[in-house]
Amino acid sequence: xxxxxxxxxxxxxxxxxxxxxxxxxxxxxxxxxxxxxxxxxxxxxxxxxxxxxxxxxxxxxxxxxxxxxxxxxxxxxxxxxxxxxxxxxxxxxxxxxxxxxxxxxxxxxxxxxxxxxxxxxxxxxxxxxxxxxxxxxxxxxxxxxxxxxxxxxxxxxxxxxxxxxxxxxxxxxxxxxxxxxxxxxxxxxxxxxxxxxxxxxxxxxxxxxxxxxxxxxxxxxxxxxxxxxxxxxxxxxxxxxxxxxxxxxxxx
Amino acid sequence: xxxxxxxxxxxxxxxxxxxxxxxxxxxxxxxxxxxxxxxxxxxxxxxxxxxxxxxxxxxxxxxxxxxxxxxxxxxxxxxxxxxxxxxxxxxxxxxxxxxxxxxxxxxxxxxxxxxxxxxxxxxxxxxxxxxxxxxxxxxxxxxxxxxxxxxxxxxxxxxxxxxxxxxxxxxxxxxxxxxxxxxxxxxxxxxxxxxxxxxxxxxxxxxxxxxxxxxxxxxxxxxxxxxxxxxxxxxxxxxxxxxxxxxxxxxxxxxxxxxxxxxxxxxxxxxxxxxxxxx
Numbered sequence: 001x002x003x004x005x006x007x008x009x010x011x012x013x014x015x016x017x018x019x020x021x022x023x024x025x026x027x028x029x030x031x032x033x034x035x036x037x038x039x040x041x042x043x044x045x046x047x048x049x050x051x052x053x054x055x056x057x058x059x060x061x062x063x064x065x066x067x068x069x070x071x072x073x074x075x076x077x078x079x080x081x082x083x084x085x086x087x088x089x090x091x092x093x094x095x096x097x098x099x100x101x102x103x104x105x106x107x108x109x110x111x112x113x114x115x116x117x118x119x120x121x122x123x124x125x126x127x128x129x130x131x132x133x134x135x136x137x138x139x140x141x142x143x144x145x146x147x148x149x150x151x152x153x154x155x156x157x158x159x160x161x162x163x164x165x166x167x168x169x170x171x172x173x174x175x176x177x178x179x180x181x182x183x184x185x186x187x188x189x190x191x192x193x194x195x196x197x198x199x200x201x202x203x204x205x206x207x208x209x210x211x212x213x214x215x216x217x218x219x220x221x222x223x224x225x226x227x228x229x230x231x232x233x234x235x236x237x238x239x240x241x242x243x244x245x246x247x248x249x250x251x252x
Numbered sequence: 253x254x255x256x257x258x259x260x261x262x263x264x265x266x267x268x269x270x271x272x273x274x275x276x277x278x279x280x281x282x283x284x285x286x287x288x289x290x291x292x293x294x295x296x297x298x299x300x301x302x303x304x305x306x307x308x309x310x311x312x313x314x315x316x317x318x319x320x321x322x323x324x325x326x327x328x329x330x331x332x333x334x335x336x337x338x339x340x341x342x343x344x345x346x347x348x349x350x351x352x353x354x355x356x357x358x359x360x361x362x363x364x365x366x367x368x369x370x371x372x373x374x375x376x377x378x379x380x381x382x383x384x385x386x387x388x389x390x391x392x393x394x395x396x397x398x399x400x401x402x403x404x405x406x407x408x409x410x411x412x413x414x415x416x417x418x419x420x421x422x423x424x425x426x427x428x429x430x431x432x433x434x435x436x437x438x439x440x441x442x443x444x445x446x447x448x449x450x451x452x453x454x455x456x457x458x459x460x461x462x463x464x465x466x467x468x469x470x471x472x473x474x475x476x477x478x479x480x481x482x483x484x485x486x487x488x489x490x491x492x493x494x495x496x497x498x499x500x501x502x503x504x505x506x507x508x509x510x511x512x513x514x515x516x517x518x519x520x521x522x523x524x525x526x527x528x529x530x531x
Contacts, residue, residue: 152337155305156351156402157327166353170341249340250384 035217044221053206060202063119064191067126071183075131076176079138083172084164089139096135104129104190108197122194122202129190130183137179141172177245181238188230253318253328253405253438255281255304260313262299263463272463273299277313279457279466281406284436288443288453290492296464297442301410304440305331317406327351330399334411336391338383344370344394345379351402369397372431389420393427400431409441413448425452429476450488451478458492468495 011019021037028036035043047053082089082096107128108121115121145168153167195204203226210218246252262274273296281287289297302308303315306325315322317329330351338347345363348370352362370379373393383391392412399407409428413421429452432439443449449456450472458468470492474484 148333148335148337149339151302151307152331152333152339153350154307154325155327155329155331156398157325157354158350159354162354166350167339170339173341248382248384 033216035220039217040220040224043217044225047218047221056202056206059119059200060191060195060204063122063195063200063202064126064187067123067191068130068184068187070123070127071130071134071187072180074127075134075179075183076138078131079135079176079179080142080169082135082139083142083168093139096132096139098132099128100132100136102128102132104186105193105197107190108194111194112198117198117200119200121198122191122200125194126187126190129193130187133182133186134176134179137175137182138172141175141179142168144175145171174242174245174249174251177238177242181234181242184233184238185230188226188233192226254283254316255279255406255438255440256314256316256319257300257303258314258316260300260303260310260315262296262303262308263311274310275463275465277464277466279469281438281440283405283438286432286439286441286452286454288441288449288456289459290443290446290449290456291459291464292461292496293444295459295461297444297459298410299464301331301408301440301442304406305329305408307331327355327402328404329406329408330402330404332392332395332399332407332409332412334414336383336388336395338391338394338398340383343380343382344375344386344397347383347394348397348401350398355402366397366401369401370394372400373397373427387420388416389424392416392424396424396428396431400435400437403435404437406438406440409439411442411444414443414445421448426477428452433476446489446492447480450485450492451480456488456492458495460496468492 024037028034028039078096082093104125107125111121111124111128115124149167149171153163158167191202192204192207194200195202196208199205199208203222207219207222207226210222243252257277257279260274260277261272263270263272265271277300279287279300289300291297299308303310304317304322306322306329322329339350342350345366348366349362352365357365367376367379370376373396375390375393375397378386378390378394381390383394386394396412413424416424425448441449441452450470453472456470456472457466458470459465460467468491470488472485472488474482478485
């Protein structure tokens with residue numbers, strides 16, 4: 001990627017974070033109603049000693065695990081069906097694209113009508129908020145087998161089902177992984193929206209609680225945590241996975 | 253198995269225009285014979301390989317293998333492509349085993365057979381390496397092992413060494429020669445390099461471009477191992493170059509400066525010959 005030269009390149013990420021911290025501290029000093037970073041981190045650290053908070057965190061994590069597993073299952077198998085069976089593509093291909101175009105939060109009202117204010121409604125929101133992108137990227141991936149690979153496979157006797165499972169699907173893996181990475185981000189947003197609106201105990205619901213109680217320091221602490229988890233999972237798991245796959249598939 | 257092309261025409265239609273790629277190609281490769289197709293870039297040599305492999309169908313004419321018309325790809329006719337075309341998600345072992353797995357050969361047997369061919373191309377130290385970890389020459393070795401593991405009656409090579417440096421190319425040429433003398437598959441080898449063609453083949457078909465037509469067949473009766481400075485080889489090379497004079501001029505411009513090396517004669521290329529050997 002031809003990134004333009006940035007004259008602030010000398011600023012290392014850690015230094016930039018520190019600068020941000022100082023700015024925050026300064027604004028808190030100017031506006032007393034605005035909690036200082038120390039106060040926010042203090043509240044956040046204290047939260048972890050509270051069992052209700054830990055339960056909320058565990059609840060969110062659990063729903064994300066279940067929801068995301070369903071996303072993987074439904075997204076990949078749906079995408080494979082779309083790419084493999086033209087009839088299914090004709091019938092629900094545009095439907096999958098439409099699902100992909102609806103933001104996760106927009107599924108919450110329907111989820112509540114169908115499942116009530118329950119955990120299942122939240123999981124449904126994650127599923128619908130994130131499986132569209134996996135379907136679309138899987139579908140794209142299996143349609144884009146590099147011609148040379150396809151030719152080599154055919155001369156080596158691969159055809160039919162064997163060709164599909166041993167050539168088409170592995171050739172699509174980089175695209176599928178791209179989709180899974182995006183789906184994590186979409187799913188995480190959908191989880192928060194779902195919890196906020198259904199008041200199922202979790203980080204999202206804590207957010208609405210502390211907002212109603214006017215606890216600005218708590219609000220910021222929880223938002224920081226949500227951002228932190230989102231970034232951590234993306235960079236510790238998905239970025240690495242994506243990189244490893246791109247290297248092996250010879251794409252970098 | 254004997255390969256026979258009878259009055260083969262091939263054209264590709266793109267939008268409303270038609271491109272004639274091959275015109276009235278007649279050629280035979282006898283069982284166990286090593287034949288080179290020599291011609292400038294874009295003369296349709298690769299298309300001939302694809303037709304025999306069953307990856308494409310002729311517009312008209314017949315392609316016969318062991319007397320039977322070709323109907324799609326078959327593991328008895330395997331291909332080594334210029335870009336190796338290994339499966340990036342499989343290790344060297346996985347790649348070489350691929351065709352055997354498709355053929356339904358049980359795991360233990362296919363592993364043993366794959367290892368045997370990996371040894372034959374001197375990649376035993378790299379069985380667990382992935383294609384992205386291999387050099388160009390190693391990739392081609394793996395591709396050759398993969399094609400040979402199916403024990404094909406016909407081995408089709410589509411400019412397999414064109415992208416390699418001269419040293420690696422010369423080593424692989426010699427190894428291919430050894431392998432051919434060992435198993436004696438019928439080999440059809442496509443190249444645009446005059447020295448390579450005359451150095452390797454029993455017969456060389458010279459093909460002109462746009463549309464591809466057979467201009468000449470040269471039977472090379474020089475015994476192997478061949479020496480690059482062999483007078484008979486040089487005579488063949490001169491004849492071919494004269495034949496394709498204009499074509500050479502055309503292609504020389506884009507592909508100047510490459511040549512085949514024979515191990516005995518790495519520095520023995522006379523100055524005037526250095527470039528002219530390359531179509």
